[in-house]
Amino acid sequence: MSVVENQSLSGGCQCGAVRYRVTGKTDYPHLCHCRMCQKASGNFFLPLIGTEKKDFEWTRGEPTWFHSSKPVRRAFCNVCGTPLAFDTVGDTVISFTHGSLDDVGAVTPVEQSGVEGRVSFYDKLFSLPETVSNRDDLPGGTSDVSSTNCQHPDHDTTNWPEGHR
Template identity: 50%
Template sequence: MTHIHTGGCQCGAVRFRAEGEIGFPHLCHCRMCQKAAGNYFMPLGGVKWENFSFTRGEPAWFHSSETVKRGFCGKCGTPLFYDGGSDHISITLGSLDDPESVKPRLQTNLMHKMSFFGELDHLTHETAMDMTPDEARKVAASSRQHPDHDTGVWPPERWEEKS
């Protein structure tokens, strides 16, 4: 049975489909990935171009080096892809509709890994900052984030475009 992975950006303007296993799932700690993700690392995994398609919209691309371009949603800015010019495209694992379905198996570029990562599991959990169930329902009811599944039309017509 072929694995089908779907995903897209936060606003739903760009959606994709990947068939088959997502290979080389990893956390990249290089400085370029840190900047592209706006985070400490970027989780990526690859799929052959022949098994990949856009199901809604097209990403914008930024050439972050002579050999690499990075795809992102031109509307909401979500980082989506890394294309190193080979036979596959790397997908940001967090953009998958089911990100837990692909577990990273390794890390790369550890010379840029944050020195404090080993301490993260020991950070205090500030429960007072957690949303209550009522707050979570209010946020969910007003969310303009695309749901974690394909939709026929997005955004719903009832939403006015906000700039």
């Protein structure tokens, strides 16, 4: 297992209503392919990183929790819907979503779990053609997206939103 000692990490939801900080070690960064994680993330898999609950704190707002099963609850922002955490009730560890980190590249996944649910075309994803999105399908293209962006920046802020929402 990959353990990162005493790394300070921050992250949060897309709109900035819910933010968190990790001040201790992280453990078991992985991609979960189980069907429940697919549904919870709306994706082919859900990247998760574990840390001790004592080293994890919500620094702005509070997430909404959904029990996806009796022993497991999942945190998400009730404003923008961003999946934020996976918590096994009664455990000392909480797992937060890798993609919600401010610096997504700070931790590297070490394993894939729940592979029985992995989609059949997963191994072909990296051979697909690649393009840079110019969003010419939207009125105003990328300039309109940039000028009206309500996404929280990838760092902690004192005040948010700054005129958005």
